[in-house]
Structures are given as structure tokens and as C-alpha cells.
Amino acid sequence: MTDTYESPALLRQYLDFHYRSGETSYLPHHELPEGLTEYPQRCGEVTIEYSNRYQRALDLGCAVGGSSFTLATAFDEVVGIDFSDSFIDAATQLASTGTFRSSEVVYTPSSDHRKCRPHFRKGNACALPQDLGCFDAILMSNLLCRLPDPTACLEGLKALTQPGSILVFTTPCSWDEAFTPREKWLWPTLEGLHQTLDPWCETCDVFDIPFVLKDHDRRAQFTVAQASVWEVKA
Numbered sequence: 001m002t003d004t005y006e007s008p009a010l011l012r013q014y015l016d017f018h019y020r021s022g023e024t025s026y027l028p029h030h031e032l033p034e035g036l037t038e039y040p041q042r043c044g045e046v047t048i049e050y051s052n053r054y055q056r057a058l059d060l061g062c063a064v065g066g067s068s069f070t071l072a073t074a075f076d077e078v079v080g081i082d083f084s085d086s087f088i089d090a091a092t093q094l095a096s097t098g099t100f101r102s103s104e105v106v107y108t109p110s111s112d113h114r115k116c117r118p119h120f121r122k123g124n125a126c127a128l129p130q131d132l133g134c135f136d137a138i139l140m141s142n143l144l145c146r147l148p149d150p151t152a153c154l155e156g157l158k159a160l161t162q163p164g165s166i167l168v169f170t171t172p173c174s175w176d177e178a179f180t181p182r183e184k185w186l187w188p189t190l191e192g193l194h195q196t197l198d199p200w201c202e203t204c205d206v207f208d209i210p211f212v213l214k215d216h217d218r219r220a221q222f223t224v225a226q227a228s229v230w231e232v233k234a
């Protein structure tokens with residue numbers, strides 16, 4: 001396991017991505033086409049839209065928690081898990097105080113009415129804690145192709161769900177040996193997901209979610225993530 005997600009620059013990049021991408025100052029030199037900002041919030045909204053029950057949601061690989069705060073507008077309880085200490089510390093502070101300050105910038109989750117305060121904890125998606133309980137919805141946005149063993153992670157989700165639970169995966173399908181040994185890649189991604197999930201889940205939908213992630217004020221990555229939604233079989 002690497003500490004790729006621990007640098008101050010990455011923390012700042014994800015705080016901006018999760019809490020400021022809807023502002024004109026996000027990419028100040030050019031207006032973005034519509035529909036590319038607030039990706040974490042849109043992933044949370046997709047999860048809410050497809051869910052059948054609204055008691056407990058898990059945001060796995062939550063980073064600094066943008067999707068978790070959106071899930072909290074619909075679910076009674078939201079748990080965010082990430083491997084990065086600095087991301088979890090920032091998300092925890094956002095949840096407990098409502099703000100997080102980095103240099104001169106103050107980050108605040110949207111003021112939408114929330115049913116709960118999400119709680120955040122450090123964890124490894126490939127070896128999940130045993131005490132998590134059962135969830136009505138699990139979101140994994142842009143996590144699959146950053147894992148050393150995505151199949152182990154998917155298999156681990158079985159113990160966290162029940163019939164009718166919803167799984168939402170969004171992924172840029174950017175498999176890279178820096179994160180995942182080639183023999184563990186789910187490639188093509190959707191086929192890999194089917195191979196692992198078909199025995200216990202049904203596909204509900206597959207669609208694209210475009211987004212822009214800023215590197216700095218004059219450069220950004222444009223990505224079209226593939227989203228797939230699955231329901232745990234009876």
C-alpha cells in the first residue's frame with residue numbers, strides 16, 4: 001500500500017474538487033461547459049436515485065467526503081472510509097465543525113438539509129473492518145482502478161449488503177500497474193465486474209459521468225467515468 005494520497009498538494013486538490021468545483025474560481029481562466037463540475041455530489045445523487053432503502057450508506061474511498069455529505073441528505077446514517085489519514089482528518093473536521101481551512105481557503109460542504117452527520121474512518125477497501133454492519137447502498141467512486149486487489153474488495157462487499165442493497169461503481173477505467181498488478185486488472189472493466197458480481201448481483205444501469213479534475217488554475221484532466229449500478233439479488 002502506498003501513501004500516494006498523503007501529500008498536502010493532493011489534499012488541496014481533493015478539497016477543491018469536492019467543495020469548490022462548482023465555483024467560477026475553480027478554473028478561473030475559462031468557463032467550463034455545463035455538467036462537468038461537482039462530480040462527488042453527482043455520484044452521491046446517483047446513489048440516492050437508485051437506492052430502495054435509506055437507512056445506511058457507505059462511501060468507500062470517500063477521500064475528503066464530498067459524496068458522503070450528499071448521501072447524508074437522504075440516508076439516516078453515512079459512513080465514509082478511506083485509506084488516507086489526511087483525507088479522513090479533513091473529512092472528520094468538516095463533519096464536526098462544518099469547515100476546514102487550508103492555507104487561506106475555507107472549505108464548507110453545501111448547506112443542503114442533511115438527515116445525519118456523516119462519520120469517517122480510516123480503512124482498507126481490500127481488507128474491510130469486520131464491524132461495519134450492513135448497508136442499503138455502497139458507493140465506490142474512482143476507487144476500483146486504484147486498488148491492489150479490486151476483486152478482493154468486491155468480494156468483501158458481500159458481507160456488507162443484503163438483498164435489495166445497491167452498489168454504485170464509477171471508474172475512469174485507468175488501470176495502471178503503479179496501483180494494480182496487471183493480473184488483477186478488471187479488464188475490460190464492465191466484464192470484470194460482471195464476472196465477480198453476477199453470482200450475487202443484477203445490473204440495474206450503466207452510463208457515463210463526465211468530470212473535470214483541476215491540476216492547477218490553467219490545467220485540468222477531463223475524464224468520462226463509467227458508472228454501473230447493481231442490486232444485490234434475493
Ligand SMILES: C[S@@+](CC[C@H](N)C(=O)[O-])C[C@H]1O[C@@H](n2cnc3c(N)ncnc32)[C@H](O)[C@@H]1O
Pocket residue numbers: 005017040060061062063064081082083084087123124125126140141142143146147148
Ligand atoms: C481517485 S481518489 C477518488 C476519491 C473520491 N471517491 C472521488 O471520487 O473524488 C481514490 C481514493 O481512494 C483512496 N484509496 C486508495 N486505496 C484505498 C484502499 N485500499 N482503501 C481505501 N481507500 C483507498 C485514496 O486515498 C483516495 O481518496
